[in-house]
Amino acid sequence: MTPDPRLSINQATIKYADLATALRVTADAGVQSIGLWREPVNEVGLDTAATMLADSGLRFSTHCRGGFFTLPAGPARDAALDDNRRAIDETAALAAAGAEGSTAVLVLVAGGLPEGSRDLNGARERVRDALGVLAPYAQSAGVTLAIEPLHPMFGSDRCVVTTLGQALDIAADFDAATVGAAVDTFHIWWDPQVHEQIARAGREGRISTYQVCDWKTPFPADVLLSRHYMGDGIIDFASLTRAVVETGYDRDIEVEIFNADIWSDAPEKVVARTAEAFSATVSPYL
């Protein structure tokens, strides 16, 4: 079976593969695109990573991830902003090294409430402020910052941005080429406004990446790892994918799965299974 040409394997799906392995198994499977994570890239160094990516012949779809800027003013926040600038540089370098059709998109997880804080609005304002600081830097690097709304179960400790509509409200302050949103089925399937917000994201030119994986309960002990292959849970990929396609989105679609069982499987097998699941659940609606 030939994988869908728009499928991109997000490296987190094969978390324990190093960069060389991730690139190899993805390309060997006939998948054309990959989304990378900062840690394995920095393990080999950015220049080497860019060369390896170029040699793989793969497109580069996103870099994961920046963000975590809900801290109040101070050295920790300054360090986080500096780290985001490095992530922007990495994104630009990797997008330039990837095959034609690569996109320079840095996915941002906004961050949770600072320790001891209950000020959700304050944390959300600091996300907006941090984007204001980073947007000019991203713009000159030609990088799009993709605000990723996370499922509200992560709303206190990982990401105070909990809906696509909220991500778009924040992004509205900025140029659409510089700040957009990540549309990830796992995080937004439950939202009564999901269809209208996907349509809005398209109209406003802000779908920076479309990512898919499935939702199933009960959760494992670590709820971060409760993501599944498409088709194994309850998400209706038909209607969500149609909604994204109707906006004119025509770029890569990433599969990003955090799941301890999947991580413990051989990466070749995971990529093959991902490609099959994608063909069965997403491809029919492209």
Add this chain to the structure above:
Amino acid sequence: MTPDPRLSINQATIKYADLATALRVTADAGVQSIGLWREPVNEVGLDTAATMLADSGLRFSTHCRGGFFTLPAGPARDAALDDNRRAIDETAALAAAGAEGSTAVLVLVAGGLPEGSRDLNGARERVRDALGVLAPYAQSAGVTLAIEPLHPMFGSDRCVVTTLGQALDIAADFDAATVGAAVDTFHIWWDPQVHEQIARAGREGRISTYQVCDWKTPFPADVLLSRHYMGDGIIDFASLTRAVVETGYDRDIEVEIFNADIWSDAPEKVVARTAEAFSATVSPYL
């Protein structure tokens, strides 16, 4: 310390207390109101429960709970509707037996996706249809049906109604005295629209009950039990309570906590601790 006169102990907070114990420890603590659950009421029978409630001198704030009507047409759905009619009858009888100021409010948990279904919109439409069937019955019984939006982490398996705005959209088809919404801090704190939707709920006369408890991570293995005493987590009770009070809501405020550690504690101690937490986190904003 005298408990706040508006505090109501939801019986689920002292889950293992039978009805007699729940009424006794609540009244003995100087709390003036209680929310009951169907199982312990039916354990003694409705007439006996009503007499016991009347004898306790407590107000009755809500009955928990009806709902679970996302099933497709068929005997199981019919049985669920019949069960809801019984719950409506119970609510009316208990509200009549409670002290002055009791309210006839039946809390509804809509239900999750039927086994094997991915049709979220269909399930949501069936909630609306079920309310259409039940509303005339509730109206003639003088009972308000309170649609409770649950946190989106429960959106697939327990409650397809995930936001206050969505609950209000559904309620809008019905008379405000008959169908309203439950405003529970645990379920809605994360919502970027929470303040505007609370204000809207007030304007539309649809705050059927205001319930409080706290949110804290990491979750226990059973995420249903991740509720905490107010003050132990990250919810800002000041701003949410002010928002509710500004609508003119002047009735009882329930504390409903599902938490295995709290359940294993002596009910007298739990009620005392609840009253203290309420005075510290909610009372200052009433």
